Amino acid sequence: MPLRKTRAEDLPQAGSQAALSADEAIALLGGPDAAGRQAAARRLAGNAAAAEALCARFAVETDIPTREAIAVALMRTQSAVTVERLLPFLSSEDAALRNTVIEILQALPAEVAPHMERLLDHPDSDVRIFAVNVLEALRHPKVEEWLIAVVSADRHPNVVATALDLLGEVGTEAAIPALSRIAARFADEPFLKFAAGNAMKRIGAGS
Amino acid sequence: MSHPAIGQEDFHKFREFFYRKTGILFEDSKRYFVDKRLIERMEATGSDSFRSYFTMLRFQASSEELQALTNAMTVNETYFFRESYQFDCLVNSLLDEVVATKPPKKPVRIWSLPCSTGEEPYSIVIYLLEHWAKLDRFDVEIFASDIDTQVLQAAAKGVFSPRSVQHLPAALLRKYFTRLANGNYKIDEQVSDSIDFSRVNLLDPLDTRHFRDIDVVFCRNLLIYFDDTSRRAAAEIFYNAMSPGGFICLGHSESMSRISDLFRVRKFKDAIVYQKPL
Incomplete structure (x- = not known):
């Protein structure tokens, strides 16, 4: 029978797949071989001391699978250093890089929280929209409070529209007063009035 | 109340x-x-x-x-030939693509994870023996892994309840199983001996580092139980373990497109699967 039983542990391993020490993995992160860099990232996942090195490589990595391996490692590491190093990339013109950064930040709620108010107050409205995008999947009890602050104070219709969409899902009665003021605050933006009404309808229907 | x-x-x-x-x-x-x-x-x-x-x-x-x-x-139970349209896809489409680019003498590698009590990898073996005409021309290695050592022991033992085999055609039941006195069915040793069962925690790189050049992965109804980060880590681990051009089959309610951009969607006659780019 051509079905051949082979033990998985007997399969030959590529050199980069052998067990690495943390120091070896950090050194390998800067190496020329993409498979080696991916193995290094996998090895360093969860190692807070390696967050700096992972972020440094992430910033310059151009190989897509390697960038993904580093992103996953950073998501699994839960380090404040990661947030500090990656926040500037929310202003990046590289949409793929920026989206990956948003996804990493979404996975680090406790580490992102201390930065959120500053992000939502950023002078660049695009960065504020990306900050709301981070909130979309952020498991943090202050998400609604932050969103209410956005729809209460932000003057940019696109930022407010993004927040309204999310408030429709996560909002409670606490959001109603801020939502009620949208029509007056944005009298020239009928879409925002509609979106606020939609969010209130959803919140009001809650039992 | x-x-x-x-x-x-x-x-x-x-x-x-x-x-x-x-x-x-x-x-x-x-x-x-x-x-x-x-x-x-x-x-x-x-x-x-x-x-x-x-x-x-x-x-x-x-x-x-x-x-x-x-x-x-989600209600999941495992049984022979479950979601068999993916096994049809394996023998009608996936393997032919795999061997078309396979270097001579390189084995075809199939990995079933989580394999639970073995119904899935044994179904794969039976499908290959019954429906893939090129089997005699290629070596095929089948790996089956699970994090639970108890189910692995049961899988290796190869004894199944009547409920587990109820979707098997009678002819195949007779051909590959022996009915035991207690009403259960024991799978032919030639079939059970063709699979390597191993304990693997998918998210532990030390456990998965042996798995290389996998051509087809069956990972059905596992990722749905992972959180977002773990799901993405799993996708990345599979990507690393697979050959370029290799395929991954997920459960019917799972979508790789929602987890990772590393794979591309392939629509075949029998099923939609995901492929590591060549």
Whole structure:
């Protein structure tokens, strides 16, 4: 029978797949071989001391699978250093890089929280929209409070529209007063009035 | 005892959230099914309203409740030839593509994970023996892994209940199984001896580092139980373990496109699967 039983542990391993020490993995992160860099990232996942090195490589990595391996490692590491190093990339013109950064930040709620108010107050409205995008999947009890602050104070219709969409899902009665003021605050933006009404309808229907 | 009520807007809100998190979309016709399980979980967690339950589901840092609800919303049991359209796809399309670019003398590698008590990898073996004409021209290695050592022991033993084999055609049951005195069925040793069973925690690089050049992965109804980060880590690990051009088959309610951009969607006559780019 051509079905051949082979033990998985007997399969030959590529050199980069052998067990690495943390120091070896950090050194390998800067190496020329993409498979080696991916193995290094996998090895360093969860190692807070390696967050700096992972972020440094992430910033310059151009190989897509390697960038993904580093992103996953950073998501699994839960380090404040990661947030500090990656926040500037929310202003990046590289949409793929920026989206990956948003996804990493979404996975680090406790580490992102201390930065959120500053992000939502950023002078660049695009960065504020990306900050709301981070909130979309952020498991943090202050998400609604932050969103209410956005729809209460932000003057940019696109930022407010993004927040309204999310408030429709996560909002409670606490959001109603801020939502009620949208029509007056944005009298020239009928879409925002509609979106606020939609969010209130959803919140009001809650039992 | 009165049950907490779930309104129409609540249902829609929950449906959108659950779809985004799991890829499972409940039609309006599933309303009763969804409400029943939501109410069960609300009672189990002491939530007095949908709103308080949904807030916990949405923001709980550990995601434990989302996990519990996902378990309640998905009913999984393993049996021979389950979701057999993917095995049809394997023998009608995937393997032919795999061997078309395979260097001479390189074996075809198939990995079933989680293999549970063995129904899936044994189904693969039977499908290959019965339906893949090129089997005599290529060496095929089949790996089957699970994190649970008890199910691995049961898998290696190869004894199955009548319920487990109920979807097998009678001719195949006679050909590959022996009926035991207690009514169970023991699989032919030639079949069980062709599979390497191993304990693997998918998210532990030390466990997965041996798996290289895998051509086809069957990972059905596992990722749905992972949180977002773990799901993405798993996709990355599979990508690393697979050959360029290799395929991954997920459960019918799972979508790799919602997890990772590393794979591309391939639509075949029998099934939609995901492929590591060549």
